[in-house]
Amino acid sequence: MNRNTKRGLIAATLLAGLAGAAQAHTGHGTSSLFEGLVHPFGADHLLAMVAVGVWSVSALPAHKAWQGPAAFLLALIVSATLGMLGFTVPYLEHGVSLSVVMFGAMLLLARRTAAPAIGLGLIAAAASLHGLAHGSETPESGFAGYAVGFLFTTALLHLGGVGVGLGIQRWLGARSGVVLGGLGALLSAAGLYLFGQLAA
Numbered sequence: 001m002n003r004n005t006k007r008g009l010i011a012a013t014l015l016a017g018l019a020g021a022a023q024a025h026t027g028h029g030t031s032s033l034f035e036g037l038v039h040p041f042g043a044d045h046l047l048a049m050v051a052v053g054v055w056s057v058s059a060l061p062a063h064k065a066w067q068g069p070a071a072f073l074l075a076l077i078v079s080a081t082l083g084m085l086g087f088t089v090p091y092l093e094h095g096v097s098l099s100v101v102m103f104g105a106m107l108l109l110a111r112r113t114a115a116p117a118i119g120l121g122l123i124a125a126a127a128s129l130h131g132l133a134h135g136s137e138t139p140e141s142g143f144a145g146y147a148v149g150f151l152f153t154t155a156l157l158h159l160g161g162v163g164v165g166l167g168i169q170r171w172l173g174a175r176s177g178v179v180l181g182g183l184g185a186l187l188s189a190a191g192l193y194l195f196g197q198l199a200a
Contacts, residue, residue, distance in 0.1 A: 036149025040157055044096050044194055045130060049154055051103035051187055052123055053161020057169065058110040058180055059119055069158035071120045073151065075127035076134075080147065083135020092133050097195040099126035104188030111177045 040046060056068030103126065106119060134150065168176045
């Protein structure tokens, strides 16, 4: 089996897994720590949070790589609070899916010179959509445990993305830009698929 065939099989397997995850992510509880820990493994959230980590170590200076995850988490907390208070925007779930497309584009452009503030602003905007979606699901009681679990898993997924990004840099060297571009393309395709599922 040649290298291109292997890459094609890996990509197809990833997309099939994403499709299954998207179909499984149709509803969830929001009243326990366990539900909070598990929920970020839904396709849209998982992809976005890992992408933030990968982008941060690929586009930001090494000593500032923490800023991407920090921007996401802070915006997530603030927007979830707003969601709890009743604030929302139209087509929120569609926006969450399109945020995955945006993160794919950010990975495609990660190696190009751009003001880091732009990328961090886009991360905060995407996190705000995720936070509003979760804040609006707040039950009358028990949300604190869910929120703690959700934030903990979110931070771990960011850390996992950082690890992936560092691994790409360390082991692929000059080819890391090509790999980031491939990951970005796959991520955008997955986001478009998730958006299509909502629009159908």
